[in-house]
Amino acid sequence: xxxxxxxxxxxxxxxxxxxxxxxxxxxxxxxxxxxxxxxxxxxxxxxxxxxxxxxxxxxxxxxxxxxxxxxxxxxxxxxxxxxxxxxxxxxxxxxxxxxxxxxxxxxxxxxxxxxxxxxxxxxxxxxxxxxxxxxxxxxxxxxxxxxxxxxxxxxxxxxxxxxxxxxxxxxxxxxxxxxxxxxxxxxxxxxxxxxxxxxxxxxxxxxxxxxxxxxxxxxxxxxxxxxxxxxxxxxxxxxxxxxxxxxxxxxxxxxxxxxxxxxxxxxxxxxxxxxxxxxxxxxxxxxxxxxxxxxxxxxxxxxxxxxxxxxxxxxxxxxxxxxxxxxxxxxxxxxxxxxxxxxxxxxxxxxxxxxxxxxxxxxxxxxxxxxxxxxxxxxxxxxxxxxxxxxxxxxxxxxxxxxxxxxxxxxxxxxxxxxxxxxxxxxxxxxxxxxxxxxxxxxxxxxxxxxxxxxxxxxxxxxxxxxxxxxx
Amino acid sequence: xxxxxxxxxxxxxxxxxxxxxxxxxxxxxxxxxxxxxxxxxxxxxxxxxxxxxxxxxxxxxxxxxxxxxxxxxxxxxxxxxxxxxxxxxxxxxxxxxxxxxxxxxxxxxxxxxxxxxxxxxxxxxxxxxxxxxxxxxxxxxxxxxxxxxxxxxxxxxxxxxxxxxxxxxxxxxxxxxxxxxxxxxxxxxxxxxxxxxxxxxxxxxxxxxxxxxxxxxxxxxxxxxxxxxxxxxxxxxxxxxxxxxxxxxxxxxxxxxxxxxxxxxxxxxxxxxxxxxxxxxxxxxxxxxxxxxxxxxxxxxxxxxxxxxxxxxxxxxxxxxxxxxxxxxxxxxxxxxxxxxxxxxxxxxxxxxxxxxxxxxxxxxxxxxxxxxxxxxxxxxxxxxxxxxxxxxxxxxxxxxxxxxxxxxxxxxxxxxxxxxxxxxxxxxxxxxxxxxxxxxxxxxxxxxxxxxxxxxxxxxxxxxxxxxxxx
Numbered sequence: 001x002x003x004x005x006x007x008x009x010x011x012x013x014x015x016x017x018x019x020x021x022x023x024x025x026x027x028x029x030x031x032x033x034x035x036x037x038x039x040x041x042x043x044x045x046x047x048x049x050x051x052x053x054x055x056x057x058x059x060x061x062x063x064x065x066x067x068x069x070x071x072x073x074x075x076x077x078x079x080x081x082x083x084x085x086x087x088x089x090x091x092x093x094x095x096x097x098x099x100x101x102x103x104x105x106x107x108x109x110x111x112x113x114x115x116x117x118x119x120x121x122x123x124x125x126x127x128x129x130x131x132x133x134x135x136x137x138x139x140x141x142x143x144x145x146x147x148x149x150x151x152x153x154x155x156x157x158x159x160x161x162x163x164x165x166x167x168x169x170x171x172x173x174x175x176x177x178x179x180x181x182x183x184x185x186x187x188x189x190x191x192x193x194x195x196x197x198x199x200x201x202x203x204x205x206x207x208x209x210x211x212x213x214x215x216x217x218x219x220x221x222x223x224x225x226x227x228x229x230x231x232x233x234x235x236x237x238x239x240x241x242x243x244x245x246x247x248x249x250x251x252x253x254x255x256x257x258x259x260x261x262x263x264x265x266x267x268x269x270x271x272x273x274x275x276x277x278x279x280x281x282x283x284x285x286x287x288x289x290x291x292x293x294x295x296x297x298x299x300x301x302x303x304x305x306x307x308x309x310x311x312x313x314x315x316x317x318x319x320x321x322x323x324x325x326x327x328x329x330x331x332x333x334x335x336x337x338x339x340x341x342x343x344x345x346x347x348x349x350x351x352x353x354x355x356x357x358x359x360x361x362x363x364x365x366x367x368x369x370x371x372x373x374x375x376x377x378x379x380x381x382x383x384x385x386x387x388x389x390x391x392x393x394x395x396x397x398x399x400x401x402x403x404x405x406x407x408x409x410x411x412x413x414x415x416x417x418x419x420x421x422x423x424x425x426x427x428x429x430x431x432x433x434x435x436x437x438x439x440x441x442x443x444x445x446x447x448x449x450x451x452x453x454x455x456x457x458x459x460x461x462x463x464x465x466x467x468x469x470x471x472x
Numbered sequence: 473x474x475x476x477x478x479x480x481x482x483x484x485x486x487x488x489x490x491x492x493x494x495x496x497x498x499x500x501x502x503x504x505x506x507x508x509x510x511x512x513x514x515x516x517x518x519x520x521x522x523x524x525x526x527x528x529x530x531x532x533x534x535x536x537x538x539x540x541x542x543x544x545x546x547x548x549x550x551x552x553x554x555x556x557x558x559x560x561x562x563x564x565x566x567x568x569x570x571x572x573x574x575x576x577x578x579x580x581x582x583x584x585x586x587x588x589x590x591x592x593x594x595x596x597x598x599x600x601x602x603x604x605x606x607x608x609x610x611x612x613x614x615x616x617x618x619x620x621x622x623x624x625x626x627x628x629x630x631x632x633x634x635x636x637x638x639x640x641x642x643x644x645x646x647x648x649x650x651x652x653x654x655x656x657x658x659x660x661x662x663x664x665x666x667x668x669x670x671x672x673x674x675x676x677x678x679x680x681x682x683x684x685x686x687x688x689x690x691x692x693x694x695x696x697x698x699x700x701x702x703x704x705x706x707x708x709x710x711x712x713x714x715x716x717x718x719x720x721x722x723x724x725x726x727x728x729x730x731x732x733x734x735x736x737x738x739x740x741x742x743x744x745x746x747x748x749x750x751x752x753x754x755x756x757x758x759x760x761x762x763x764x765x766x767x768x769x770x771x772x773x774x775x776x777x778x779x780x781x782x783x784x785x786x787x788x789x790x791x792x793x794x795x796x797x798x799x800x801x802x803x804x805x806x807x808x809x810x811x812x813x814x815x816x817x818x819x820x821x822x823x824x825x826x827x828x829x830x831x832x833x834x835x836x837x838x839x840x841x842x843x844x845x846x847x848x849x850x851x852x853x854x855x856x857x858x859x860x861x862x863x864x865x866x867x868x869x870x871x872x873x874x875x876x877x878x879x880x881x882x883x884x885x886x887x888x889x890x891x892x893x894x895x896x897x898x899x900x901x902x903x904x905x906x907x908x909x910x911x912x913x914x915x916x917x918x919x920x921x922x923x924x925x926x927x928x929x930x931x932x933x934x935x936x937x938x939x940x941x942x943x944x
Binding site for chain 2: 049053054055057058068073075178179182218219220221232233234235236237238239240241242243244245246287288290291293294296297300301302304332334392393394428430431432435436467469470471472
């Protein structure tokens with residue numbers, strides 16, 4: 001990307017979407033640097049409130065806390081979807097997942113068809129890995145994929161090992177779902193990542209790697225050793241472990257493995273020239289889901305909603321960014337709203353990719369914010385969910401949401417059930433202030449409904465967007 | 473109780489409390505009857521939403537559903553406290569538990585002293601069992617007690633077998649807490665109850681029995697057989713049961729045992745002349761409590777809050793009343809707000825006890841409502857909680873609450889953090905409408921703060937009445 005593009009705020013107007021993507025300004029640090037290696041670690045169903053650096057008090061997560069101290073922790077990061085596939089599509093394309101008909105999780109053909117979904121993300125859509133590969137990166141993907149039954153190499157991924165789930169495992173699958181594999185799945189994903197990085201550590205090209213976990217997604221099966229590490233959470237005298245014990249054993253193991261990974265990056269001599277991102281694909285699972293036997297105890301922190309919900313708890317997840325000498329260490333950014341849709345334009349800017357590559361995105365280049373700027377976001381964020389939400393009625397939101405500044409509005413596609421929250425004073429979305437701000441309601445409702453009109457249609461669940469309890 | 477007292481609404485003005493207790497009118501059915509036997513089954517930490525007749529969908533509770541079809545199910549029943557001892561004190565005395573310094577659960581002497589609490593409910597306070605004994609009943613208590621280290625016979629209880637917890641077990645303790653006992657604790661409590669009823673079935677006096685369970689309070693330990701009955705809730709391929717499986721195995725066993733108990737009442741020929749009450753002492757436990765390993769999955773239905781919270785989910789619990797030919801069968805009463813404080817005056821009226829016995833209560837005689845009237849409550853309900861509430865910040869209410877008509881106001885003792893909910897349209901306490909009803913806020917705030925002034929003082933937790941999350 002030419003520096004004049006990076007040094008001026010260049011606005012791309014997307015007539016189809018009515019929104020703006022901004023390739024931002026102040027990448028002074030990157031100008032002075034070689035493009036860094038990039039590793040993106042993506043946890044699965046980890047809640048915003050599950051790491052001790054985000055306020056969790058049941059166990060310590062010392063390694064992720066250390067990553068946060070060595071980099072910047074963001075309190076206002078959002079994924080673009082409230083479940084796996086949409087959220088991952090948002091990261092990989094920089095575009096709202098519904099534009100690609102990825103409305104929900106990719107499942108079997110029948111289920112996909114019933115919901116008007118494809119069986120995979122269209123490989124012709126430019127992805128983050130396409131963009132970085134074009135910019136001279138060697139790219140790789142290890143672990144969970146969940147973008148459908150098309151091989152990752154069709155998306156600009158040079159090397160990959162993934163799960164059997166979508167029959168695109170590559171040379172050698174990594175078992176991340178069987179009960180036997182669960183205690184070692186995160187270790188195995190990071191081992192594959194480290195093998196790749198070892199090979200690349202002396203190569204002239206920088207690398208980009210997705211290390212996408214299946215922890216702490218259900219069904220969890222920590223080993224006796226792993227359970228023993230959190231035995232303080234065990235119920236007394238009964239012959240089976242406690243639910244928090246099962247869940248946090250897995251979170252703790254994930255934390256340990258990230259620590260081991262970071263130590264190994266140091267030993268390989270690449271840690272200082274590697275940008276490491278850590279996040280989670282959506283909020284914590286709910287107990288109402290049968291296989292979520294133990295994942296339902298995950299924490300959404302102070303937020304309302306869990307996985308599937310477009311209240312904060314379903315879409316606001318941890319984001320830690322570490323790049324020594326470039327990303328401020330020990331900083332907590334509470335000011336800037338970041339979206340998963342920003343990954344592509346932000347990383348493209350950091351990698352020096354062509355501006356064309358990011359010209360049809362829905363995100364905003366926030367590389368300047370990652371690198372230390374404390375500015376507010378310039379563009380709104382949108383979410384949608386067409387299906388039922390399980391669990392407590394309070395966690396079941398309307399089907400559309402828009403955040404603009406500190407205001408978040410939720411509304412159904414028919415214009416009903418309007419809720420407005422001032423997230424600066426009420427991050428938990430408890431006080432609907434729609435009645436006090438008719439002008440804001442009108443403006444944001446129009447934005448949300450106009451955005452919704454640009455999205456493909458698909459069958460919606462009866463009951464989507466409604467609170468419900470089967471009253472006696 | 474003379475029939476003229478029962479046939480006219482007689483008002484007792486309690487100058488100390490500023491509230492009214494009303495010994496109500498329309499007990500026409502009781503006039504025509506002998507006083508019935510009474511069995512009060514009290515579950516422990518069962519949520520409003522845990523029975524299928526209250527909307528739970530994970531398992532069926534056919535026996536409690538049948539009890540509801542044979543009697544009346546109330547959707548607006550409240551206990552007087554949000555944890556065990558206060559709630560039980562409210563049932564037994566008909567008075568706000570804080571009047572007796574029972575602010576929280578009775579624990580060891582040190583813990584009680586620290587909180588300004590006695591080690592037991594003062595045995596000089598007239599109790600439900602005193603009143604019914606005086607009215608000619610033979611009284612008994614089986615199972616959990618949790619009213620402290622004074623023997624039940626000091627409270628008008630003729631026969632009892634309880635747990636060792638408070639060293640007042642009686643002739644023979646029932647083990648309801650050890651891991652080995654958990655699979656059979658409900659069965660054992662009901663067996664003791666049935667032994668007593670068998671002995672009494674031909675006696676001239678009616679009987680009153682508390683059958684107070686320890687299910688589904690933590691720590692739960694269902695047997696392999698019990699777990700197997702809900703194997704549809706098991707996680708796949710892992711060597712331990714799922715959390716919902718553990719919890720609902722215990723709920724299902726409780727349901728089975730209540731079914732067996734009702735069948736046995738029929739066989740003994742006493743079912744038709746026995747008033748059976750079923751309820752729970754407070755809302756479902758939270759996972760943040762260490763020993764609650766599996767109880768935390770219990771459901772508060774559509775309500776906000778869990779155990780310890782004075783939001784609805786902590787204090788609104790199931791109430792089913794069955795008395796063939798007297799209490800309407802198959803009815804759901806959605807109109808009438810009932811309190812645990814009403815048990816004493818309502819049962820006193822049904823038992824024909826002296827009016828003096830209920831002259832210093834905080835409840836309202838609702839026997840006419842139990843017997844079919846669909847009237848609104850005439851007196852307000854009050855709650856208070858001086859300690860921390862664990863779990864999700866949204867479940868942490870102010871320290872005081874008052875419900876008057878459809879409005880519920882919550883406020884801290886210093887007048888801060890005012891929340892007003894219209895429970896008719898918003899039973900989930902989602903929309904604080906304080907700003908729209910300044911007159912109601914003023915009136916109910918004054919009521920709550922005046923009520924609070926009548927209560928004994930005690931140390932309060934720092935953080936009581938506050939929402940909180942340890943933000944990064």
